Amino acid sequence: MADDLVGLPPTEVFHTQSNREPIVNISGNISMTAHYTAQAWVCQGLPWARHFDTAQGRFYRRLLAPVWALGRRMGHTTPQEFLVQRHCIMDALLRRISPIQVVELAAGLSPRCLAFAQEDGILRCIDADLPEMVATKRSLLPARLPPGYRQAALDLLGRDDYVAQLDRVYLRDAPAVVLTEGILTYFSPEQVAQVLARVAGLLRACGGGTYLTELHHGDQVDAMLLGRAFRFCLHRLTGVPLRPLVRNRVQAESMFRQAGFDEVKVHHPRDWAAELALPIQPIDSGLRVYEAIMAPRGRHGSSRRR
């Protein structure tokens, strides 16, 4: 897929208004990890990823590489590998679902919306993050971008719900896929409940659709030396104490259903390894990709799905 476009006008950044909560101070540190994650996509050669090959990201990748090399020799999946796994599985699901619009929240330096904005049938791809990250991403991109691509600055934890304000950007009654990748783990269960409730609200406003995200099952992560080492490194880098949000699939399903989703599907990287040529190691990293489905609602809020 070509990632240089000529002759298209630059898109505008849409800013929501929200009173900031103190959590945003933490988010500043979380933003650093977006540079590290982008390195996995750069190395994988994903479309548009080369724009996000930052010096900060390279520094973290080189710093941590020896630790992960050791873990790999012991049969563990390295973070670089599971970052590729989750991203590629979500992309494959996105292609399979084939929505009219895509909204990636806390997108960081993800190249996904830029790439999918060039796919047939997808009319709108919205890349959303905190204003500072949106500005950073913008500064790394060329002036001319795909016509369906939009950027929005919003705070997932802001006191004011961003959903109503975003209605100038998303398409009404156009089935959507909303994604978050690599963010829920930094939030408390209460904050995650708020994030999910707003995602559910956004999907309802779009006339139904699917939420894609990843979760690391605590039962596997806690039993794994490399899992605990990775959590320790992230804690040191971000200052946020990290704990797996759910222990297993049962807890995850119940969390999505409580947020109002109608159906929940779970994907194990092993099941996608052959199709996507994913790196797979013998020890289960606990990574699972979740597909939480919101059926189209009738006028009075009842599900139209049978």
Ligand SMILES: C[S@@+](CC[C@H](N)C(=O)[O-])C[C@H]1O[C@@H](n2cnc3c(N)ncnc32)[C@H](O)[C@@H]1O
């Ligand atoms: C760990 S990165 C994940 C980025 C990307 N999805 C990935 O997989 O690399 C976290 C991203 O979440 C953003 N973020 C943190 N707190 C946020 C908040 N309250 N609202 C919106 N975005 C937030 C950060 O700016 C950062 O870009």
